[in-house]
Amino acid sequence: MPGEMDKPLISHHLVDSNYSLAEVPSEAPKVGILGSGDFAHSLATRLVGSGFCVLVGSRNPKRTAGLFPAAAQVTSQEEAVACPEVILVAMFREHYSSLCSLRDQLTGKILVDVSNPTEQEHLQYHQSNAEYLASLFPTSTVVKAFNVISAWTMQSGPRDGNRQVPICSNHPEAKHTISLMARSMGFTPVDMGSLASAREVEAMPLRLLPDWKVPALLALGLFVFFYAYNFTRDVLQPYVQENKNKFYKLPVSVVNTSLPCVAFVLLSLVYLPGVLAAALQLQRGTKYRRFPDWLDHWLQHRKQIGLLSFFCAALHVLYSLCLPLRRSHRYDLVNLAVKQVLANNSHLWVEEEVWRMEIYISLGLLAFGTLSLLAVTSLPSIANSLNWKEFSFVQSTLGFVALVLSTLHTLTYGWTRAFEESRYKFYLPPTFTLTLLVPCTIILAKALFFLPCFSRRLSKIRRGWEKDGDVKFTLPASQALAQKTSHV
Amino acid sequence: MPGEMDKPLISHHLVDSNYSLAEVPSEAPKVGILGSGDFAHSLATRLVGSGFCVLVGSRNPKRTAGLFPAAAQVTSQEEAVACPEVILVAMFREHYSSLCSLRDQLTGKILVDVSNPTEQEHLQYHQSNAEYLASLFPTSTVVKAFNVISAWTMQSGPRDGNRQVPICSNHPEAKHTISLMARSMGFTPVDMGSLASAREVEAMPLRLLPDWKVPALLALGLFVFFYAYNFTRDVLQPYVQENKNKFYKLPVSVVNTSLPCVAFVLLSLVYLPGVLAAALQLQRGTKYRRFPDWLDHWLQHRKQIGLLSFFCAALHVLYSLCLPLRRSHRYDLVNLAVKQVLANNSHLWVEEEVWRMEIYISLGLLAFGTLSLLAVTSLPSIANSLNWKEFSFVQSTLGFVALVLSTLHTLTYGWTRAFEESRYKFYLPPTFTLTLLVPCTIILAKALFFLPCFSRRLSKIRRGWEKDGDVKFTLPASQALAQKTSHV
Amino acid sequence: MPGEMDKPLISHHLVDSNYSLAEVPSEAPKVGILGSGDFAHSLATRLVGSGFCVLVGSRNPKRTAGLFPAAAQVTSQEEAVACPEVILVAMFREHYSSLCSLRDQLTGKILVDVSNPTEQEHLQYHQSNAEYLASLFPTSTVVKAFNVISAWTMQSGPRDGNRQVPICSNHPEAKHTISLMARSMGFTPVDMGSLASAREVEAMPLRLLPDWKVPALLALGLFVFFYAYNFTRDVLQPYVQENKNKFYKLPVSVVNTSLPCVAFVLLSLVYLPGVLAAALQLQRGTKYRRFPDWLDHWLQHRKQIGLLSFFCAALHVLYSLCLPLRRSHRYDLVNLAVKQVLANNSHLWVEEEVWRMEIYISLGLLAFGTLSLLAVTSLPSIANSLNWKEFSFVQSTLGFVALVLSTLHTLTYGWTRAFEESRYKFYLPPTFTLTLLVPCTIILAKALFFLPCFSRRLSKIRRGWEKDGDVKFTLPASQALAQKTSHV
CATH class of the missing domain: 3.40.50.720 (NAD(P)-binding Rossmann-like Domain)
Known part of the structure; x- marks a missing residue:
């Protein structure tokens, strides 16, 4: 029993004594x-x-x-x-x-x-x-x-x-x-x-939000690093080398170049441990050996890292949308118009610049829309109403789509700047190039795991197969623990 | 039992008769x-x-x-x-x-x-x-x-x-x-x-949302008041005294100067009753006397008032972001450029204006981001997953941070305008000065309660101490009822 | 029992044998x-x-x-x-x-x-x-x-x-x-x-989100249709007839004229089946005959259709807010300013255009704000805390308000364009005119059902009255099944 x-x-x-229904009122x-x-x-x-x-x-x-x-x-x-x-x-x-x-x-x-x-x-x-x-x-x-x-x-x-x-x-x-x-x-x-x-x-x-401590510190650390990096490139370099006062960029502009970097790196850190776990399983040829502790903890904090990534992305959207509200934007526009008149240019149009901006705005919004769906399905009351396949579809498949869209957004934003010498201020490469490393590795690894030789072996391992043993009696992969490696 | x-x-x-498990199929x-x-x-x-x-x-x-x-x-x-x-x-x-x-x-x-x-x-x-x-x-x-x-x-x-x-x-x-x-x-x-x-x-x-009736009427009343006030200052005064037609400001511009006032006042009304309750406890020297009914009701409606404040703040963000979409904004920009050309000014730049705007936009976004976290943790399914300390940290600490950020946002928006005579249209002070009264009082009172003389007495009272009695057997403050005074 | x-x-x-509380430790x-x-x-x-x-x-x-x-x-x-x-x-x-x-x-x-x-x-x-x-x-x-x-x-x-x-x-x-x-x-x-x-x-x-399949396909189909339609009107027509290259509009501009159409049509499809059901009940004179299967399914998928409508509306808001960020917007502005200078126009102002834009932005934001409330109350944990009357008030009353506001938003956006020959590119009417058909029908039908002759008969039917029978013992309308016809 x-x-x-x-x-x-x-x-x-x-x-016996007290409660015989509807006889003795207890x-x-x-x-x-x-x-x-x-x-x-x-x-x-x-x-x-x-x-x-x-x-x-x-x-x-x-x-x-x-x-x-x-x-x-x-x-x-x-x-x-x-x-x-x-x-x-x-x-x-x-x-x-x-x-x-x-x-x-x-x-x-x-x-x-x-x-x-x-x-x-x-x-x-x-x-x-x-x-x-x-x-x-x-x-x-x-x-x-x-x-x-x-x-x-x-x-x-x-x-x-x-x-x-x-x-x-x-x-x-x-x-x-x-x-x-x-x-x-x-x-x-x-x-x-x-x-x-x-x-x-x-x-x-x-307890005070113990699951959030490490992810929040991570996000804060990344923000401080990228803020300092961008400050050096965008404010300090013009001041030192060109004697231009760009300090007004501190409250909005530098924040808004740092936030997307934090969001992007955090998002890639959500999908990195899954790739590492899969690689480890492939190498070991079994899923029955425990992951190292750091990987286990990382796998368990993906939800928090993902939500912080979404929060930074949302702030980035808001900051970006506020750019045309700024007085500096207005002054720049008016000054540009005056310059055009004085230069006697009656028509200003750079087709490449137009295309670059239209595409990266659109990609950014699509990435953000996908991320919002991920964030909404992380709400306990919604997550509870999904079965495992649905939850995994949203968190793993849609999440990977969001990562790819963000990568494309970043690449279009960068365009050819990574190859222009003038962009290397103080010999520091443009910020976006720093953030592309991890996500591109993840996308490549995922593509690799799709090759038949790897994908077959991986799915065999996840159904219980072992390199040095025989197949165990296991339940279908949809219920398997190994899949904890593939959702946020 | x-x-x-x-x-x-x-x-x-x-x-006895019916159900002996696995014997008689009932x-x-x-x-x-x-x-x-x-x-x-x-x-x-x-x-x-x-x-x-x-x-x-x-x-x-x-x-x-x-x-x-x-x-x-x-x-x-x-x-x-x-x-x-x-x-x-x-x-x-x-x-x-x-x-x-x-x-x-x-x-x-x-x-x-x-x-x-x-x-x-x-x-x-x-x-x-x-x-x-x-x-x-x-x-x-x-x-x-x-x-x-x-x-x-x-x-x-x-x-x-x-x-x-x-x-x-x-x-x-x-x-x-x-x-x-x-x-x-x-x-x-x-x-x-x-x-x-x-x-x-x-x-x-x-019932039809009984908890929302008073807060919603309050928000509506505040909106009507501020809309009328801003209409008088921004549309009526130019029409009467300068014969300028600014009626096009009614749908967007006047709404967008009223909404933040409503949001800000509502947010301060969330934290005012907690301050009043603490003051009352300090004065009475005990927490065992009931608060007056109006204060009790107020304390219990803080969640609704806070969410309405967030809703108005969100609308304010949207309205503000729409400003550069308006045709009037475009015309103003073009006319400014033309004016610059005609005046032969080749460079327009007012450093102070630039800084003011960059700072208050940034502060506003940070305040809104903090408010969003408060709103999300008010969702039943999330509130249920937090312990009291966590809920209180988010609602009380983060909430107070949001109030301080909003106050700074308002102050930077105002800058020196409160001291310029030209801003007193029809002798009416600028709108933002009206809204600053309550929040500043709250921030001052909170600072006061942090002074050792007050904070010690308050924490003693909240653990059950009485001015005219002896200490009771009470449980730690983390479980104490008195703390209902310090969360939204 | x-x-x-x-x-x-x-x-x-x-x-008997094992568990006598506090005697034998089981x-x-x-x-x-x-x-x-x-x-x-x-x-x-x-x-x-x-x-x-x-x-x-x-x-x-x-x-x-x-x-x-x-x-x-x-x-x-x-x-x-x-x-x-x-x-x-x-x-x-x-x-x-x-x-x-x-x-x-x-x-x-x-x-x-x-x-x-x-x-x-x-x-x-x-x-x-x-x-x-x-x-x-x-x-x-x-x-x-x-x-x-x-x-x-x-x-x-x-x-x-x-x-x-x-x-x-x-x-x-x-x-x-x-x-x-x-x-x-x-x-x-x-x-x-x-x-x-x-x-x-x-x-x-x-299962993989079975309730979402049809609504998602519907939304996708509508998007493809409107995208193709807008592409023909906004990009193909200028290219063919005026030899103008407007292909840069593909990523943002055309998407942003298609999204609101999808959102608007989906929103009207949420309220259409309720109107059809009421009409059917009026015609049959009873609520005791089952609706045809397609109507039943439609009624049951209104929540999903409504949420997709909200998602498209949210994307539309984001895309619209991004418009002034684009390089093309900046070039257009500067070129307009230069043109004004060259034409020696010192003041540009078209009062009608200003009013049209201010009104339709304001209406759009109000419609979106109302839709957000609907979306939030669709969250399981919030829907669970509402009684039927409250849920129906939000979903039915507020939802209808959102529909009316969206219709007014669309009408103000259109203004007089539907009657200008130049707007009929390739003889295709402006997009917004296509989307207005269903919502206007719904609003008219709802107004009709408010006429005493219909509303009395309808409420009699919903309380159990039958054209060819006598009143049954039914519970009050607030609990009646028929009302499933009037909420999202």
């Missing part, structure tokens, strides 16, 4: 709460609203009563724990020991630790709050739950039924009881295994 | 439906699809049968209610009394009221449909459910498992039974408490 | 896995993480053991199936028969088929993998489940609790057991009925 599902929802004698189930702070207050409010009978245990019931909803019964700690099978402990860790006098009454009951350590406490204590509670009450069953929910969300209720509550305990039945309790309060319980995970669960509310 | 989880899923004798569970309208039809379709055995009770079974799925058994009302424990009543309120002849047969069964009153009926009757049904059938158990689902969604099934169904009843077991039924039909049940909530549940489908 | 909810969660003797529930490929590996990892005791049956346990998590017990096939009630079969279809020797041991147990056929296999075999498995093991209970989950998602766990797992079986209890198992693994089970649906469930991972 599998899983939590085969646990009785209550101890058996209760089934009383609402009882829950005890120890503590009188904000979170205790929010828990009480939410539990009362979800149809529970709530007993709040306080050392000073009279003073505390006013803070709790009328339907919650505020009483002494002894009375509050006497009847309910489930007791929520909403106190600071340092007050846990004050409950030791209740040890006998708590025997055989479920104690739910809902606390969060502060960042400092988390570093200071090696043992999680929940494990500490369990060590104080060895005859009770301790469950860690609800700590990831803020008092505010707890009180007002989750807006949709999708708020997750990680739950862990050494006692599967107790975990199941609290899971159902969470569900009836409107949350989605998530099984986190045994109480040993409590430290990890307590660390969750202390 | 907590919650709904300690209810047996069925009355006990059924466990029949599909039976549900009765009274009514033959659209919703009855959709319910039947969905229930059959979810593996239920459906009996439809009709007063004219032969005529009705054709409308229902073949798997549903259309029969007389008496027969339809004889066997199932759960009967769905899908009829108009005015026909409830026609069922009174079935009262004996319905004794001890669960009647589910799925009806919605019309807006008119809702005002007319003080008693909800479900309570009225309960008063007619005192020996049955009445549950209110499924009314928020449209016939269309009911029939086709929810696209994802996230559609909520509020359920209320005075009988926890019956509520639990219907919750599981809802879940097996693919919906997410939400416990709304006792049948007294039925009126509220019945009002839900009559 | 309704639905799955009245199934005992386990067979009864287990309740062992973790056992699950067997047959197979040693990627998916078996991922299943084991996930099940161990969700608190199950996993037994993996392999024909070569020693070789296989290294691939599985340490907590999973890798053993012989016989041992793996001996104890657990639930056995997951993670093998290729062609190896199913190799399990026949285990038939006796598998009697009375639940076999879960988790396999996916390849596209080729799906076409080749008429019988689903699960039905084939059931035919091989007639004494076991076969359930189809988990096949839609990729090995990667299975292993890492769903990021939110919203990943759906369709489940089908001829045995409701077994289906319920596996549903709970899926839920405890963090997935959302969806009941797909009997095992006859297995073929459909197995086809799910093979």
